[in-house]
Amino acid sequence: MSIFERISNLTKATVHEVLNKLEDPVLMTGQYLRNMEEDIRRAEENIKGQQRAAGVAERKLNEAVQSVKEYELRALSELQAGNEAAAREAAILKIQFEDKVQQHTLEMNQAKEHVLELQQQLSLAEEEYARLKEKRNELAARAQKAKDRAAVQQPNFSRGIEGGDAARGFERMEEKILEWETDLDLSLNSRGIHSEASNAADSTAVNEELDRLKEQLAKRNS
16 A cells, blocks of 8 residues: 555545544544654655656666767777678677667656656645645634533533532532521520520519518518
């Protein structure tokens, strides 16, 4: 599988299945972007390698073309000199270099075509990377908004009478304190009433006892 096929697999169902199992899919999208960055870097290196290969093939082609011309001239020169054996040897070398011209031409053209193909794929990959990066920023913003909404639905701070748990807790605390204050007031008032009644009762009994003692003394003296 080529690196560009691996990049295209980002949109397949297997990726969605993995994302669905994650608590935070935004983190996974970040990992995919990092993978794409590495794939793009390797593609750029591959392009440079093919460009070097095309350059080497072109250099060898030029050398072979030059050798064909040289051995052709040598063969003609040997024939003019009447040295047929040397002319035959030069002709053989000329033919061999003509084969090399065809070979290096094919290698150069293939390398250049491969460079063009890789450059087109790289351009598409870079566009896809930019699109997915923007999409990730959008997903991250949406995820943060969802977290904020969840936090608002279950606040940990006071937001007035209709606020969250903290506000309701303070309200319950206040109600309990008011209940304690009311019970305390009732208790104190009750004690005051009993105290006054007791004092009143004690005063009457004392007066009655004094009157009884006075009558008793009066009877003794009479």
